[in-house]
Amino acid sequence: MEFPEELKYTEEHEWVMIEEDLAVVGITDFAQDALGDVVFVELPEVGTAVEAGKAFGVVESVKAVSDVYAPLTGTIEEVNDDLIDAPEIINTSPYEDGWMVKIRMAEASDADELMDAEAYQALIAEES
Amino acid sequence: MTILGNSGLVLNEKLLFEHSDPGRKGYSLPKLDVPEAALPAELCRDEIAGFPELSEVDVVRHFTRLSTWNYGVDSGFYPLGSCTMKYNPKVNEIAARLPGLADLHPATPPHLAQGILELMDKLQTSLAEVSGFARVTLQPAAGAHGELAGMLVIRAWHEARNSTRSKVLIPDTAHGTNPATATLAGYDVVPIASEGILTLEEVESHMDDDVAALMVTNPNTLGLFESNIEEICKLVHARGGLVYCDGANLNALMGIARPGDMGIDVMHFNLHKTFSTPHGGGGPGAGPVGVTEELIPYLPGPGVERVGDEYRFETDNAESIGRLLAFHGNVGIMVRAYSYIRSMGGAGLKHASEMAVLNANYIRARLEGVYELPYKNRSLHEVIFSDKDLEGGCHTLDVAKRLIDYGYHPPTIYFPLVVKGAIMIEPTETESPDVLDEFCDAMIAIAGEARDNPDLLLKAPMRSKVRRLDETTAARKPRLKWEGSE
Numbered sequence: 146m147e148f149p150e151e152l153k154y155t156e157e158h159e160w161v162m163i164e165e166d167l168a169v170v171g172i173t174d175f176a177q178d179a180l181g182d183v184v185f186v187e188l189p190e191v192g193t194a195v196e197a198g199k200a201f202g203v204v205e206s207v208k209a210v211s212d213v214y215a216p217l218t219g220t221i222e223e224v225n226d227d228l229i230d231a232p233e234i235i236n237t238s239p240y241e242d243g244w245m246v247k248i249r250m251a252e253a254s255d256a257d258e259l260m261d262a263e264a265y266q267a268l269i270a271e272e273s
Numbered sequence: 274m275t276i277l278g279n280s281g282l283v284l285n286e287k288l289l290f291e292h293s294d295p296g297r298k299g300y301s302l303p304k305l306d307v308p309e310a311a312l313p314a315e316l317c318r319d320e321i322a323g324f325p326e327l328s329e330v331d332v333v334r335h336f337t338r339l340s341t342w343n344y345g346v347d348s349g350f351y352p353l354g355s356c357t358m359k360y361n362p363k364v365n366e367i368a369a370r371l372p373g374l375a376d377l378h379p380a381t382p383p384h385l386a387q388g389i390l391e392l393m394d395k396l397q398t399s400l401a402e403v404s405g406f407a408r409v410t411l412q413p414a415a416g417a418h419g420e421l422a423g424m425l426v427i428r429a430w431h432e433a434r435n436s437t438r439s440k441v442l443i444p445d446t447a448h449g450t451n452p453a454t455a456t457l458a459g460y461d462v463v464p465i466a467s468e469g470i471l472t473l474e475e476v477e478s479h480m481d482d483d484v485a486a487l488m489v490t491n492p493n494t495l496g497l498f499e500s501n502i503e504e505i506c507k508l509v510h511a512r513g514g515l516v517y518c519d520g521a522n523l524n525a526l527m528g529i530a531r532p533g534d535m536g537i538d539v540m541h542f543n544l545h546k547t548f549s550t551p552h553g554g555g556g557p558g559a560g561p562v563g564v565t566e567e568l569i570p571y572l573p574g575p576g577v578e579r580v581g582d583e584y585r586f587e588t589d590n591a592e593s594i595g596r597l598l599a600f601h602g603n604v605g606i607m608v609r610a611y612s613y614i615r616s617m618g619g620a621g622l623k624h625a626s627e628m629a630v631l632n633a634n635y636i637r638a639r640l641e642g643v644y645e646l647p648y649k650n651r652s653l654h655e656v657i658f659s660d661k662d663l664e665g666g667c668h669t670l671d672v673a674k675r676l677i678d679y680g681y682h683p684p685t686i687y688f689p690l691v692v693k694g695a696i697m698i699e700p701t702e703t704e705s706p707d708v709l710d711e712f713c714d715a716m717i718a719i720a721g722e723a724r725d726n727p728d729l730l731l732k733a734p735m736r737s738k739v740r741r742l743d744e745t746t747a748a749r750k751p752r753l754k755w756e757g758s759e
Contacts, residue, residue, distance in 0.1 A: 184748035
């Protein structure tokens with residue numbers, strides 16, 4: 146299982162890639178593995194305001210339906226429409242093609258609160 | 274070990290459409306003995322496209338073959354956690370099929386339907402007695418419908434006090450339908466993380482003047498009794514909220530503890546779980562709701578009441594949340610539940626709960642150490658294991674599939690969500706020690722197979738009519754109707 150060094154992570158198993166004041170968000174390799182085959186993804190509309198810690202979308206797998214939480218406060222700038230017809234991309238490419246949304250951050254310094262790859266790996270070692 | 278699973282002669286069966294042969298039919302009409310008259314031309318058509326044409330034996334074989342593919346509590350052990358798949362005694366079926374009950378039209382005037390109204394009144398009273406509530410409505414058609422009724426009653430109570438509270442607290446050990454119900458009733462859900470059981474401190478830290486209610490399931494979905502419930506109810510009441518209890522797990526408590534006595538304000542029953550009416554395959558169920566004295570005015574109506582020697586529908590219910598169904602609920606299910614309660618008696622119901630708890634703890638004792646037991650508190654009617662200790666790269670899903678080969682309906686899996694790889698086993702009081710032992714032997718054998726020959730799990734089921742299904746494709750690209758022969 147991979148956890149790229151350049152990404153930030155949340156306790157709810159989302160990853161975040163900071164690109165200036167945009168945050169690209171998806172779910173981690175650990176999350177997709179725990180969920181199993183993803184069959185459906187629900188994403189917000191562009192322009193929706195999201196709040197850190199609040200659900201912004203839903204991932205449904207053959208096992209369960211789970212909320213996806215916004216790692217940061219801001220506005221949805223772009224969503225990955227490819228996931229609507231091909232949600233399995235989340236399983237095959239969680240960190241690249243499987244990105245879910247881009248959030249324009251209200252406060253760029255919020256990103257400092259997120260975990261680095263090492264801290265996240267320690268967290269999942271504890272959980273599993 | 275006896276392995277019940279087998280690959281006997283289970284016949285394949287085509288769709289009725291594929292059996293069709295033009296001109297074949299399963300009826301014969303008597304000779305015309307009245308003058309022939311043509312139907313209006315605009316009402317007639319030459320053919321019905323795709324309509325299957327079959328003989329009587331074609332149809333009988335079709336449905337008989339399909340019925341042999343079925344697995345129910347009448348065919349074997351069905352330890353589906355949270356669902357209380359207890360045996361449904363046949364005496365209940367006999368009662369429900371009595372012509373005076375089964376053939377009664379729902380619009381029959383009350384004075385000609387005194388028998389069924391008396392039964393409904395007595396069922397309400399019996400359920401109130403079992404649960405400790407002041408009054409019970411029988412109207413909701415199933416568990417989630419009962420939850421909605423209960424939450425709308427809570428909402429009506431708040432509105433009558435000009436309260437505009439907007440939040441409902443729901444612990445992560447509550448039933449999965451609870452958040453959906455609270456949302457449908459117009460509330461915002463605030464999830465509470467619990468450590469097995471809910472603590473007073475956790476509730477206190479979330480409790481404020483905007484919380485309309487706490488929704489708990491007791492015993493909860495980990496099969497654990499919420500032992501702080503009395504203090505929690507007092508706290509919520511003191512802060513102006515009400516407490517809803519999901520009664521789906523009442524099978525652990527009958528005759529032992531009453532939710533009404535714990536301080537719960539509203540609870541739904543699942544007659545199709547606790548009171549032994551058939552379920553699975555879509556019901557119908559029945560989800561009566563019990564409330565405290567204070568909430569009676571808001572119950573859905575009209576309910577059945579007794580005035581002197583007569584039973585009738587209530588008329589004075591101006592504050593009621595209104596009707597939830599066109600008629601009076603799933604009456605056939607009520608008859609079965611009443612038959613069950615009367616044939617068991619109070620002592621019998623208590624014994625059923627005691628045996629349900631004993632059976633779950635027997636399984637727990639036999640499988641602890643073989644499968645990981647994430648919560649060590651004493652279980653009630655169901656026990657939750659995880660796949661953490663499973664070897665050979667096998668997971669919960671593989672255990673469930675392998676159990677089919679051994680001849681068992683798999684338990685509930687991957688629920689509750691608070692346990693990773695959950696295996697949720699609820700044996701109910703129905704099962705004898707022999708059945709429990711055979712099942713535990715199978716579970717132990719499967720854990721051994723995972724270690725020694727994991728392919729047996731990963732490729733399971735092997736004895737079933739169809740092998741492992743492609744659930745992903747079924748979910749992503751479902752084929753929901755017949756689209757003609759290819």
